[in-house]
Structure formats: structure tokens, C-alpha cells
Amino acid sequence: MSNPVYGKKAATSRNGEKLPAAFMLLIIGLILFLVWAPFQAGLFNGLVIDFEKPIYWAVLVGSVLLLVWVAAYFKNIKLENQRDWTAIFVLLIPITYIITLISAASQYFASNMVLIQCLYAFMFIMGLYLLQNKKANRVVETTIIAVGYIIVLFGLFNWLGQGRTVSALVGWFSGTVVKGQYTQAIWIDANGPRLASVFQYPNTYAAFLMAFFFVAVFAITRSKKWYEQAIHAFMLVPMVLSLLLTLSRGGLVFLPVVFIVLLLFLKPAKQILWIVYCLLAGVGTLAIAKPVTDLGQQFHLGKIGDPAKGWLYILAVSLLLSLLAWLIQRFVAPRLEKATSKWTAKKLANLWLPVVSVAAVGVLVALFLGTNLKHVLPGNIGERLENINMQQHSFLERMTFYKDAVKVIKDYPVIGAGGGAWASIYEKYQNNPYTSRQAHSFVMQYLVEVGLLGFIIFMAFLLFIFYKYVRGYMKAGEQDRESYFVYFIIVFSILIHSLMDFNMSYVFIGMIVFLGLAGMAAAMDNRPVTKFTLKSGTIRGLYTSLMVLASLVLIFMSIRFIQASQDILKGRTLMATSSNFQEIKAPLDKALKIRSGHPDGVLNMSVLLKAGFDQTKEDGFYNEEYNLLTNALKKEPFNKNMYNQLIKLYEAKGEFDKAYAVLRDNADRFAWDMSWYEKLIVQSYELGYQKLGQQDVAQKEKYFKTGLDAYQHVVDGVAHLKTLPKGQLQGNPFELTQLMILNAGKMQYMLNEPAKASEILKLGIKDDLTDATNKEIARWYLGALQKAGGSDQAVYDKLIKVDPSEKDSISQLAGLSF
Template identity: 50%
Template sequence: MGHPVYGKKATQSKIAEKISSPLWVLIIGIILFLVWTPFQVGLFNGLRADYEKPLYISVIICSLMLIVWAGIYYKKFKLEDQRDLLALAVLLLPLTYFLSLFVAASHYMAINMLLIQSMYAALFIVGLYLLRQKQVDALIQNVIMTVAYLIIWFGLLNWLGAWNVAGGAVGWFSNTVAGSGKYLDAVMTDSNGLRLTSVFQYANTYAGFLMAFLFVAVFALIRSPKWYGTVIHGFMLVPVIVSLLLTLSRGGLVLLPVVFVLLLLFQKPSRQILWIIHLIVAALASLAVIGKLTSIGKRLAAVPDASAAVEGWSWLLIACAVTAAVSWAVQHFAAPRLEKRLEHWSTRKLANLWLPIGATAVVAIAAWLLIGTSARSILPANIETRLENINFEQHSVLERITFYRDAFKVAKDYPVLGVGGGGWAALYEKYQNNPYVSRQAHNFFLQYLIEVGILGFIVFMGFILFVFYKYTKGYMKRAGTDDYGNGFFYLIIALSILVHSILDFNMSYAFMGILVFIALGGMAAAMEAKPLAAGWNSSVLRLGYLAVACAAALAIFIVSLRSISSTNAFAEAKAIAQYSTSYEEIKAPLMKSLKIRPSHPESVILLAVLDNQVYSQTKNEQFAAESLSVLQRGLKDEPNNKQMLQQQIALYDLQGKSESAYAVYRDNLNKYIWDIDWYEPLITRASGLGVQALLQQDKAKQQEYFQTALTTYQDVVDGIAFLKTLPSGQLQGRPFSVTPLIALSAGKVKQITGDTETALNFIQTGFTGGYADLAGRGDLWSAGWYNDLIVRSNELGQPIYTEWLNLLNTPGSDSTVVDQVAANAKANFNTGIEAYSQVVREANNQTTAFSSTATLALGKMQYLTGNVQAAVAALKGGLGENYSDAVNREMARWYLAGLKKLNSSEDQDVYNKLIAADAQEAGMIEQIAGMKPLS
């Protein structure tokens, strides 16, 4: 590949002659690092344990790079100019994250973000000094370009049916290739249809990446001194533009012209014209084939079709070849003449403003044509729809505005030091305006403000603005020289990604952050450098800085190494749990993980689940005590972790401490203000405890519980009313309504206190859909009504449970959809179970007659929600002697399956009678025993 900057050939042999052997160690390390990192989706921001290990490995590599750099430069390092001061200033960025640890909403995520920021700082320092050498700079630029082009072709391989080739190429070192050999979600599906994501698994971030390298490719094409460099970069313009269109990213399309105009301001008029020509040619070629490539990609996603794949590749490669040829012709014939004719114009004051102003007008007209008129019909239907929806009233814009307002609420409450890394993910449910689900604020700068507060935000913005200011000032003084061509390559990357990050969370992908900080280092290396006073260059300061940098790198290295050990131990426990039921075997690696990181969320949760399961079987308080201890330690550092709180509730339920379980729901309601799955059990438990207090004639407690139930019910009603005020284009997010379970529980409170009219109103409000006919019956709250409600809940929940099982067994199913279906099934089952509980409570736990159909339905629902012991007890109590009756046989079948599930002794008498009635029942018992409870 021709070098994008330099006019003189820099062969590998010449580079080798000018670079010392120790430097080669560092350079090769950076090159391998840049090739490896993009294919590790784990380089996210530490929100999941699955993504931890590649992140920690990357931090270790960068720590070692910094130590090696210090060893190479300890004699040459001097504090001579402002660039050297930036090497000191960048250490303030991880320092602000370290300070935020003391107030972190999530210690786990805050530690991970501290490690990531330390990695960025190390890369900036190393880049700042290495990229001052032209030969090293040339090599790194070519490596970055090559990696970018590989990522783009990787995405297109997945789009055009060659996913097995793409997966096979990276599967040996990437942790994101499935067992089928397919890279996970390189092409994703959402409500907009198929979207290309390549290695990022998120289309909008990929769009930000493509925007950066579209402009880098144009810059490289124009600056390349060799014909083959021009052809290669020209050839790549179509794949970049096509990929950008296939992401369906509106943010990418909106911000692309903004960055384009900003970059034009740095170019002299002749170069501006060349940029525009090359982009127009590539855009026309891309638009000519995008329809074919879109339809072929959709076809290949549905079914393999070799002929369609060949057709798609043919269209793409022809468009690439035509664009490359035209690009070469423009550069070979038109560019020299253009440079010569406009040379005089270039010297005029503000000459470089005219074309950007004109380009802005052209972009505005093009945007109007594509968004406001039928001209967009030339595009594929999915892209046309996305363009049609670009306005300030469509849901993604309104949702982002909501995120930003909520982000300012968090920042207002934690203004100075912020809430630590991952603060938004930990706290957004407490501050959200409506029940959306977004663990990212969709604005890097606001998320940064939340995490480190005003202090850290000022440090960060001061740092990057200083780099941009000093670089721009120097560029304007020496515009057009080869020396500052280097820095412009990096400016394009940093500016494009950071501008796009105003609308999305690109920087939450560590690979994007790596690119930005290497780019900032490249800009700083090329910026105008004002000399420092002689006092800065004292041995104490120089050696002190190197000592501090090395000590910090060593500390980060040790923390990351220990974290890898903890991650490996957790992964081992998780793997063992897939094939073994041995408590001690699973527990051993978990204890190792928790010894290193006592509050590692997933290790805490898995150990608590194990202890709770063993306690439920043995009633040995030792396991309950360990579970509670582990959870309390975890919640100390992760007070907003919902799964830990749910395990604590599960433990209290197993211990029969219903008031303690209720208190967890009550005391943490303010953290999950739009989670209807938190309101439901709080209202239900408050209602049930109130009835118990009534039976025990404890009026004070009865009033307290009933008041909680009714107040919380009113909170739900008020929330529903508020959601009706949202702008018509804004999506509500998760379901939030008076559910049948809420209506049943709150209605019971009103019925018991004599307000039957309000109780009926509550039931009619919540009993909609499949429950609507039950709300209109005249025998409300009667035994017959309860029996029918239990049966109906099971009838409505069973098909949804089956759908959940099917999704669970379908590779590639959207986890969010799977979880929502599970929640819907559980909601129906819980309604029936609560109906049974109300009858039993009012009878003061006396034996109550239910129909056999209702008892069977109850047992099934208890079994499928994981409460197998209760299911066994209920089913056994309902069993009759007539095994010719289908309902009784089914009850016996589920009863025996429950015993098998619990590893209890088989009820031989029931089994013999059942098998005598139908020998095929044995196989059906096995089938039920293997059914997976709702998670």
C-alpha cells in the first residue's frame, strides 16, 4: 500500500536502518495490539463478565508497553516543550477515575473504567514519542489503515454470505465466534431490519468508524505518491460508503457532512475540490449498487445461495474497480493541473472558506432532496425509510434528548467527583424519565461528566481541546507541508469519532478509544510546541515522572493480572455448572474468584444461587448464612445491582422471612422507579402481609402494609398517566401498566377493607386481554372465581412458556426478546399463584378445596416458575384414586416429575397406579422432569 503521507519512498529496509532494536520491540507490540483488539468485542466497557478477559489482557499489554518505553527513553526523555507536558497531563485522566472510585455507584465497573483510562494514557504517551519519527509514523499509519480495511472487508464478507470465511479467519484468536464458526452479530437484526455491524456488533458505532475511515481514505488517496496507493485507497471508497449505508445509521448520515465540512476547512482550495470529486464519484458508484447489495444480503441472511453471493461480489467489485480507475485518472491528469491553476487563489485570505460554505449549501440541498422529497426513492426501501424518519420528532431523537436530560439529573446529584466508571449503567433506572432500557447515555461527553464529575470533565476537555488547539494553530501556520500531513491523518480519526460520539456511545468500545488516543498522540507529536522554562527539565522532575509512570503501570499490571485470575476462576465455575451438580466442585473456583474480588457481581450471584439451592434442599443454616454474607459484601460495593437484591429476596423467602423480603423491595423501590416487575411483588407482598396482620389482629402493621400497597398502586397509576404525556413519536420503553397481578393484590386490599366498588374498579383496570371476562363476573372474590382465575392464568401462560423454550433453543435469538417472553409467561403464572395464596391466607392456612383442574394448573405454574417443592405438595394434596380420569393422571405425572426433579424418593404407589393406567406415562414423566423452569 502506498504511504498516505510521505512523498519519498520509505521501504522496510530503510525504516529498519533508522529504528533501534529496542524500539522495534515496542513497534511490533503496538502493531500486534492494533490487529488483535478490534476482533475482541470484549473490549467493551466492562459491563459483562464475558467481556472481561480481553480487556484485562489489553491493559496488561499497554502497561508493559509503557514500562518498555520508559526503559528506552529514560536517558532521552526531557521536559523541553509543551508536548512533554502533555505526557504529564494525560496521567490526570486515570487519576480522576481513581478519585471517583471513592464515591462509585458500582465498584466493579469503576475499576474496569480506571483500567481502560490507564490503557489510553499509556497509548498516548507511547504514541506521543514514537510518532515523532517519520518512519515509525509511516508504519503505524499504514497499519491503522490496513486494520481498518480488514474490518470493512470482514463486515462485507458476513453481509455477502461468506460468514464462515470471516469467522474462520479470526476464530482462532477471537472470543466472539460461535461454535458454528459465525462471528456473533456481525450482521444484526432489529426493528429496522438487517444492519451491518462488522466487528462492533452495534451498527451506530460501526457507522462512526466508517465515517472516520472514509475521510482517511480520501486523504490517503490524494496524498499517496504512488499510483498503486491511489488505486488501493480509491478502490476502498465504495466498500466504505456501501458499508455505511448498510448500517442504516441515521446519526452517521447526519454527522458525516458536518465532519466533512470541518475537515475541508483545513484544506487549500485545490485539495477541497479533489476531496469533493472523489467523494461524489464514490457516492454515485455506491448508490448504483446499493440496491442490489441490500436485497442480496437479505436473501443470503435467510438462506445460503452461492449464485446470489457471486452476483453480490461481482456488483461490489465492479463498482470498486470503476471508482479506483476514475480516482487514478483524476489524480494523474486533473490534480496537477488543478494544483497549478489554483495556486495563486490558495494564497488569498479566507480562500479555504468558500468551498466549505458552498459544500454546506450543497449538502443542505441534498439532505432536503433525500429527506423531504421523493428523490430518496432511488435508495433501497430500508434506507429510504431510515432517511424518511430523520426529524426531531422521531423516536430515537426524542429518546436521546430524554437520555441527556436524565444524565444531567445524575450529574446534578453528583457534581464534583461523579459516580465512578459505569455510573450511568448503575444508576439510570433511578433517574430515568420513562421505562426505557439503555445502559449507555448515547453521548460520550455526558457519560464522562457523570462518571468523573465536573472536576474530571474539566481535566478531560482541557486536555483534548488543548491538543486540538495547538495542533490546529500549528497546521494553519504551516498548512500544506508534508510535516503536518502526518498530524492530519490523526486529526481525521480523532475528530470524526469524537464528533459522532456526541450522539452515541462509540467510546464505550475500547477499540474506538484506542484509536482516538493514538490519534491524539499523533496530533500532539505534530503540534506546535512552545519551549518550556529550563526549570522543567530538572533531573528530579524527569526521573520522578518516569518513576511514577512505571509504578502506576506496574500497579495496573498487577491489578489486571489478578483480575484475569478471578475471571478465569469464574469462567471455570460457570463451565462446571453446565455439566456438574456438585456443590463443592462449582464452589471451589468461585471462592478463588471472590478471594481476589469479593464483590465481583457475577461470582457473588452464582455462589448465592448455589447456596440458596442447597439451603432449600437441606435447610442447613450454614448455607443461608454464607449466601447472606456473600450478598451483603457484594451489595456494599454494588448497592444498585438488581440481581444481587433478588437473590437476597430469594434467600429470605426460603427462610420464611417474608417481612425481610418485603423490606428489600420497599427500601429499593426508588432505584427502579419504572420497573413494573419491582412494583408487582412489592404490592403483592404488602397485600399478603397486611392480610396476615389482620388475621393476627395487629392493626398497626395491617395499616402499614395496606398503605404501602395502595400508595405503590397509586404510583403505578400516576406513572401511567405521565407516560400518556410523552411526545407521540417517543417510545415508552418497557411495559408499565396495572397488571392482573397488581390489580388482584391491590383490589384485595380494598375488598377486605370494605371498599368493594374501588376493588371492582381495580380489577377492571388490570384484568384486560385474556382476563377481561373474569373482571365482569358477578361472583368476584368467590371460590369459583378464584378457581377459574387459577386455570385461566395457566392457560394463558403455557403457550408463552412454550414460545420461550423455542426461542431459548433457537441459535441467535435476541436475549432481550427471550427475557421479555419469559417475563410474560411468569407474569401469568404469578397471577394464578397469587390467587391461590389469597384464598389460603383468608382461610388462615386451613385446608381449602380447589377443583382438580385448578390444583393441576397451580402445580404446573409452581413447577415452571421453579418452586418445585410447593408444586409437589399442591399436586399430592389434589391427587385422587381415579386414574382413568385424565386430569388426575396428569396431576400424578407432574407430581412424580417433581419428585424426580428434587431427587426425592419416588412415590411407588402413585407411580404403579399411573403406569397401570397408561404405560406411556413413564416417558412423559421423564420429559416433564427435564423441563427448564423460567429464569
């Protein structure tokens, strides 16, 4: 592979070779981009207004870099071989996301995902051409590894209580640093503190650590210089330790799987070295895991810790491992290479150790899970290992997500429900009232978003690159194999872990995966394509025109979206600090002119207009808010907050029948929202009671039927939740409330079904009858019982004791006819 030299202006490399200015600018820009990106928590596609700007900035920077790439590689753009055609193929991925805008559950999320997928395609295209240059490949690879190591050290600094110190270093360019602390670098949940570093989610950090641990092991065995070997070896223990501190069971489960697969790509001498380094890293980590874990837990649980002591443990073991790695590479590795030369020459020689490793991993798993060996680990880590089974709540919940995702796919089979659809639509399909804006599987989430068409295109792209890379790897010499193997390790490790988690929802992770795919494509077994060969000038003109146009469009969109985001944040701030209506409204108006359906912009404007209507009762405010919400809901038909704002607007105007219609027509979209069904039941009773007073029997029965159907939905839901597997958590509360019982009982009574009414109302009988709602339930219960010919003396005595006048009220109720 030769170094491309384009253009007239050029810089001079150390060996005197001329490198074009645009080429150098592209490398520098990409390096800075990779350093900046991981510290932006907003680079996560479960977007909210506070974190969306980094997405748009990333797309803006990526689009600018693509223009630089066009300048650097214009003369090299051809469609002569399979590698060239992958630069065309990758464009089908964002195109599938553009197609899903037709059926998108959320235009906001879908349009954001179009931008993100375009960024990924740009990263692939730039990497495909750039990484064919050996010098550029070394620089980019070194940058990726260095960034990985920085993220690891950043996480440990946070764990040992020095988060403010390292946060100050990145705070000037990261919006994730709030009040001097990087947000959620340490995750606190029921398991205690969990290390998340820059990702704010321990499981994704575990996938990242797994990938870069194997990158470090590979880099030790490949490096010829002692200081490079020492640096990579030094990072092994911090990465294994960090992996344990994430408390990620998925990371520990997938680690041996990835390890065994990667061994298959190595010759026996390298396999032995990999096993040795993994064992050394494991033993070194176990030696310090308890004290370092305890120090971090003490600090994050509010106790005084000693970070210097923690770093002393880490540095001591890491330096020792660096020394051992240097000695092994200096004296053992060459002898091992000679000793295994005959073994290497045998057929299927690289299969023996992986097979043995499978057995060894099985033994280790049995020892850690079935014996007291797990007690060598810190308590919470040992407990997490002990809970790895198919009846554990995390596994059961994931299985539920996947089953629910299949329901979505059945309704949107071909082109999907649009980018980010799961976050918008999952409540309609969920089996129980969990809260999860991610499907916890890249495969399932991708199918939900783009359907079978998009998924087939993506898998064809992915499998083609893997097939061609592996084929080329098998044919290549050792030096060529080692030049791009880092990319394979990163891509394979992250994608395997993503089968059961949402790592690819992090834009930074997506960026390095697509850059890694580009590295694999740059080294793949390449063949000429003659069937579709066109003139180079024609192809160059068409392709570069398309790339330039796409870049300019995305630059324009990104700038506009950044402006809209800033204006919404400004409007929200003014709502808390200003009483001037026009001052608050001005930035929101500007934002909504750019993105009329932006959920946060719409909701903030809706609150402002609602306040104006409440104060003045002027129809102008009502009409403006009504148009705002109804138009936005056409783009965001599953946005519960917008529906709630519309309901409040109707109620403020006294249009309770319209509020009822919103509740009724969208109940199936929020099937496990207890408050939604409570409001629907109450509203059904109120409107039905009004119709009763107007002697409109048909309308009364219509409203009551809706209310009772909603009540039965809750009853059935409560019964269903009792059938969940023992280890599975229910999620949010879902139960019959006192208001549900009271109003359902009243409706049943007013339908002349006193016996059924008493059965419902009995469920709401409480000991505390001083509470107004409890007292009313008891009154209606006793009245219904009396009318049905029954009685409940115990409840009757309690109620009369609290309020003797209830005796007459009960008799009056029992005598009513409807």
C-alpha cells in the same frame, strides 16, 4: 524531528540508520496490538462476564508495552516544553476515575473503567513520543489505515454470506467467533439486517466508516505512488456502501458536517479533489447499492444468495474508481494545482468552497428527503432517510436519555457516580421504562461518570491539544501538515459522532482516539515551559518510576482479574455439568477471594448456596449466602439481581418481613420495574393480612399503606406514559397487572374503604371468569360494591353463571368488617 536512538543493541534500517531494539519491539508490539484489538467484542465497557477478559488482556498488553516504551525512551523524558507536559496532563484522566471510586454506583464497573482509562493514557504517552519519529509515524499510520480497511472488507464478507470463511481466519485469536460465525457482525432488528462488522453495533461502525472514508480520500490526494492512490481509491465505494448498510441515520447526518469542517483545513485544489472523489464514490455506490443490499438481505433472511455476484458489482466499481483516481492524480491534480495558485494566495481562499458545500449539502438533503430521489436507494435505506426528523423515536429517546443523565449529574455533581455508572444507575432516574445501558452520548455519559471535575479536566486536555494542533497546522508547511492530518481526521470524526452515540464505550475506538490525540500532540505548535522546569535527571527518575510502578500494578491486577474471570466461567460451566457441590464451589471461591464483589461471581455463588440451603435447610448455607450478598451489595448498591437473590433467600427461610423490607427500601431504584412493584404490592398485602389476624391495626395499616402507595405509583406511571410524544417508544411493559389490582383492592377494602376498593377492582374485571385470579377479583369487586351500596348486575350474572357458589361468597365478603 529527529529519530531517537537509545540503548546499545540496535537493528539497522534500510538506509543504514541504527534503531534501538526496544524501539523496534515497541513498534512491532503496537502493530500486533492494533490488529488484535478490533476483533475482540469484549473490548466494550458495557461488560458482562463472557466478554470482560479481552479488557484485561488489553490492559495487560498495554502495560507491558509501556515498560518497553520506558526502555526505549528513558533518555528522552524531559519536561521542557508544552508537548512534554501533555504526557503529565493525560495522567489526570485516569486519576479522576480513581477519585470516583469514592462515590461509585458500582465498584465493579468503576474499577474496570480505571483500568481502561489507564490504558488510554498509556496509548497517548507511547504515541506522543513514538510518533515524533517520522518512520514510526508512517508505520503506525499505515497500520491504522490497513486495520480500518480490513474491518471494512470483513464486514462486507459477512454481509454477502461469507462470514464463516472470514471468521475462520480470526477465530483462533478472537473469542467473538462462536460456532464458526462472528457474533452480530450483522445486526438484525425491526429495520432488517444491518451491517455492524467487528463492532456488533451499526452506529459505531458508521462513525468508524465516516472517519476512514475521509482518511482514504485524504490519502489519495497525498500519495505520490500510483499503487497507493489506487488502493485508497479502491476502498471508497466499499466504505460508502458499508455506511449505507449500517442504516445509521446519525452517520448520514454527521457525514456532511465532518466533510465541511475538514475542507476548511485544505487549500482550494485539494478541496476540489476531495469533492470530486466524494461525488465519484457516491455515484459509484448508488450504482450498486440496490443489488448488493438485496443480496445481503436475502442471505440473512434465510434465502439463497449469490455472494460472487455481489463481489462482482463491488470489484467492478471499485477498480473503475481506482483507475479514475490514478488518472486524476496523474493528469488533473498537477494542472488543478497550477490553475488555483492565484486563488490559493488570496485571503480566506479556503472558506469559499466549504460555504458552497454547505449550500450543496442543503440542496442534496432537500432532494433526498423531499423528492422521489430517495427511491434510488434500497428500500430500507430510503425509509431510514425519510424518517430523519426531530419527532422520530430514536431522536426522542436520546433526548430522554440526556434529560435523565442530567438528573444523575445533579445528584453526583462534582466527582460523578463512577465509571460505568449509567449502566448501574439509570433505572433510578429514567423517565420511562426503556432499557439502555448506554446514555448514547459520550459527553453525557462522561459527565455522569466523573462529574464536573473530571469533565473539565478532560475537556481542557482535549481542547488544548486541538488548539495547539490547529495553530501548528496553520504555521506548518504542506508536507508537515500532511504527516499527521490522518490523526486529526480520525479523532474529530469519531468525537463528533460520539456527541449522540456511545462509540467511545468501545475500547478499540478509545485506543485509536487517544493514539490519534497523541499524533496531534506530536505535531502541535510547541513552546518551551520555563516556569516548571526541573532537572532532567530528577524528572526522568520520577516520571519513569511512576510509569514503571503503574505498569507493574496494572499487570498484576490484569492477571488477577483474568484469573478471577476464568474461575467464574469455570464455576458456571460446572453448575451445568456437575452435581458435586465442592467441585463447583472451589473455582467460585478462588474468584471471590480475588474480587469479592464481582457481580457474576457473587450471583453464581448465591445460586449454589441457595440450592444447598433448599436441599438441607442448614443455617450454614443461609448465613454464608446472606453474608455474601449483603457484603456485595455494599459495593454494588444498584444491582437488582443481587437484591432478587436476597429476597429469595429471605423467602426460603420464611422471613417475609425482611423480603418486604428489601422490596420497599429499593423500590425507588427500580421505579419502572413492573414485576418489582407487583411483588411489593403482593407482599404488603400478605404481611398486612397477617397483622390483621393478630389484631395489630397499626402494623396492618403500615403494610397496607406501603402497598397502596406502590399501587398508586404504577397508576401514576401508566398515566405518565400516555403523555410521551407520539413518536417515542414506551420501552418495557409497565401496566397494572391482575395481581396488583386484586391485592390493592383487598387492602383498600380491609381499610374500610369499600367504594375505593370497588373502583380499583373494577379495573381488573375480565370476560374470562374461569381464571382463578379473574374470578377472585370479580368476587371482591361485587362484595365491595354491595358493601358500598352499589351493584353491577352484568358482572354478577357472569360470575354466578360460572360458579353459583360465588353468591354466598359475595354476601360473606360484604358482611365482613375490619
